[in-house]
Amino acid sequence: MDPARGSDAVLADAAVVFDGERIAWIGPAAEAPAADEMHDAGGRAMLPGWVDSHTHLVFAGDRSAEFEARMAGEPYAAGGIAVTTEATRAAGDYDLTRMLLARQAEAAAGGTTWLETKTGYGLDVEQEARSARIASTVVDDVTFLGAHLVPAGSDPEEYTDLVCGPMLAAVRPYVQWADVFCERGAFTEEQSRRVLTACRDAGLGLRVHGNQLGPGAGVRLAVEFGAASVDHVNYLADSDVEALAGTWRDWDAQTGSGQPGTVATCLPACDLSTRQPLAPARRLLDAGVEVALASNCNPGTSYTSSMNFCVATAVLQMELSVAEALRAATYGGALALRRHAGVDEDGKRAVGSIAVGHRADVQLLNAPSAAHLAYRPGMPLTAAVWRAGDRIRKT
Numbered sequence: 516m517d518p519a520r521g522s523d524a525v526l527a528d529a530a531v532v533f534d535g536e537r538i539a540w541i542g543p544a545a546e547a548p549a550a551d552e553m554h555d556a557g558g559r560a561m562l563p564g565w566v567d568s569h570t571h572l573v574f575a576g577d578r579s580a581e582f583e584a585r586m587a588g589e590p591y592a593a594g595g596i597a598v599t600t601e602a603t604r605a606a607g608d609y610d611l612t613r614m615l616l617a618r619q620a621e622a623a624a625g626g627t628t629w630l631e632t633k634t635g636y637g638l639d640v641e642q643e644a645r646s647a648r649i650a651s652t653v654v655d656d657v658t659f660l661g662a663h664l665v666p667a668g669s670d671p672e673e674y675t676d677l678v679c680g681p682m683l684a685a686v687r688p689y690v691q692w693a694d695v696f697c698e699r700g701a702f703t704e705e706q707s708r709r710v711l712t713a714c715r716d717a718g719l720g721l722r723v724h725g726n727q728l729g730p731g732a733g734v735r736l737a738v739e740f741g742a743a744s745v746d747h748v749n750y751l752a753d754s755d756v757e758a759l760a761g762t763w764r765d766w767d768a769q770t771g772s773g774q775p776g777t778v779a780t781c782l783p784a785c786d787l788s789t790r791q792p793l794a795p796a797r798r799l800l801d802a803g804v805e806v807a808l809a810s811n812c813n814p815g816t817s818y819t820s821s822m823n824f825c826v827a828t829a830v831l832q833m834e835l836s837v838a839e840a841l842r843a844a845t846y847g848g849a850l851a852l853r854r855h856a857g858v859d860e861d862g863k864r865a866v867g868s869i870a871v872g873h874r875a876d877v878q879l880l881n882a883p884s885a886a887h888l889a890y891r892p893g894m895p896l897t898a899a900v901w902r903a904g905d906r907i908r909k910t
């Protein structure tokens with residue numbers, strides 16, 4: 516996954532050397548320089564750590580009854596968010612932080628070394644700011660999602676004004692990104708446009724929840740605003756795919772050079788849990804769109820942070836090759852968070868790829884090749900994980 520070696524290069528009999536939090540050397544094991552500490556991977560596969568670019572981890576409460584109803588035939592609707600909002604508002608800071616830390620630890624044990632999460636279960640100024648503050652102490656990238664649902668009893672236009680004004684100002688110190696749920700039952704195209712405009716003007720990077728439950732304006736808006744990603748993308752018109760492909764016209768996917776466009780982030784665990792058609796990742800890749808795979812871990816539509824599961828599903832059911840799925844779950848996620856480039860640059864290092872000068876984020880599988888993730892789905896293959904050079908899970 517070193518763009519300089521070809522984006523899906525596999526090195527056999529290789530060694531990787533870390534120096535602190537950076538990757539210092541990669542090459543044939545027989546030529547590896549001396550190191551203070553050595554770990555023999557025993558011929559097992561080493562991959563970049565997963566970059567999970569879409570989660571909603573700041574929440575309390577349980578929605579397993581809603582899940583069971585769905586499995587019995589009820590459709591998913593955005594309104595379920597209100598149930599989690601009530602439980603989240605009732606939780607104290609200590610409990611909310613403890614639950615977030617436990618979810619972050621689960622994700623890390625599963626191989627995730629860079630984690631984004633969103634607000635969106637607070638839905639008033641104080642609670643959204645609290646969620647953003649707590650998230651900023653635990654995860655790597657925080658996204659403001661005040662525009663997740665109009666709370667019961669609020670006027671949609673007045674609530675949108677609140678999101679664009681006082682709520683945005685209150686979360687601003689804690690977040691890098693803003694998002695809007697542009698969907699039937701959530702925010703209209705016009706309301707979404709207002710949110711994206713205000714957040715862009717406040718200096719935030721943009722992402723959009725779009726085209727999840729039906730055709731809609733999400734992809735169009737994401738392209739119009741130059742968003743870094745549009746997520747879900749289950750229901751795409753040909754014009755949506757063409758518009759996304761157009762954003763990648765000045766990008767060289769092989770070398771990772773040029774101007775990145777809007778990543779299409781596919782969320783297969785969510786698609787299965789909501790019984791939506793799987794996002795058309797194959798069609799998007801064939802059109803020249805960069806795709807990310809993310810867990811969308813949240814209590815409503817996707818209560819898993821297992822990127823291994825997402826990768827296996829992408830290979831088994833979405834027609835991606837193993838190399839394409841791995842790239843989408845690592846480099847693709849990094850692109851969606853604009854963390855894909857940067858070699859020792861101002862202390863910021865690229866994540867999602869194994870290359871000299873990038874952050875030492877890697878995982879070791881209990882398997883001789885990454886194909887085993889799909890070949891042996893559901894098996895506990897993650898043997899060890901290093902994040903920023905620190906080992907966080909033992910074999």
Ligand SMILES: N=CN[C@@H](CCC(=O)O)C(=O)O
Binds near residue numbers: 571595596696785814
């Ligand atoms: N689609 C919007 N938001 C979440 C679901 C939130 C919920 O139902 O609690 C998602 O990405 O699927």
Ligand SMILES: [Zn+2]
Binds near residue numbers: 569570571724
């Ligand atoms: Zn989401």
